Amino acid sequence: MTSSSVPTPEALTEIWERQWPECPPFAHWLRSYYSDRWVRFHSLPESKRYPxxxxxxxxxxxxxxxxxxxxxxxxxxxxxxxxWTETPATAPQMWPRRSEVAPNAQHWRTLLEQPDEDPEYHSYTQLYVEIRPWRRGVLDLLLRTVADDELANVILAPADLRWLYHPYDGGADVILPTRAQRDALKDCHRAWLSKHPNGL
Structure with missing residues (x-):
């Protein structure tokens, strides 16, 4: 993958399943499946939720x-x-803010989080992906939108998906390749950790 090319849906799914075989790409599931490599940082002092x-x-x-x-x-x-959609089709969508924040994203996958639920209440997760050249400032609008709880289930990652970064309204979950790397990153930013005993 070059700095401007989006991998095909099949290629991205293959990379995901190789790197993170235990968990589908539901951002809020990652900390449960990979708790030994997970750390959460809060985005404001005293764990304040919203700016x-x-x-x-x-x-x-x-x-x-x-x-x-x-x-x-x-x-x-x-x-x-x-x-999120009420049917497997990608439209109509419930959160039009996503397409405003990431207008160039291409559809990747459709997932059903709770397949055993009554079909009348199914909600389908539509995943979209794009490539952005990495530099400070390139994600300002997206991160502000997440901070305001106008966008959820965002995952940021390098091309090989060797680590995952899930910003949410209040902070970010980080999943590292190893426990040692998680611990090193955690040590760098202890002031940003939660005081909750489970790190939440």
């Missing part, structure tokens, strides 16, 4: 970019965003 002013948005962005820079994605970053 109220531009200074706090700047702190949120700075923390995201600091960790992403240390993870070193290389020249390009995979950006996976999600939509």
């Amino acid at each position: 109220d002013n531009e200074a706090e948005y700047a702190t949120v962005l700075d923390r995201h970019y600091t960790v992403l820079s240390e993870l070193d994605p290389g020249p390009a970053l995979l950006v996976i965003t999600s939509e």
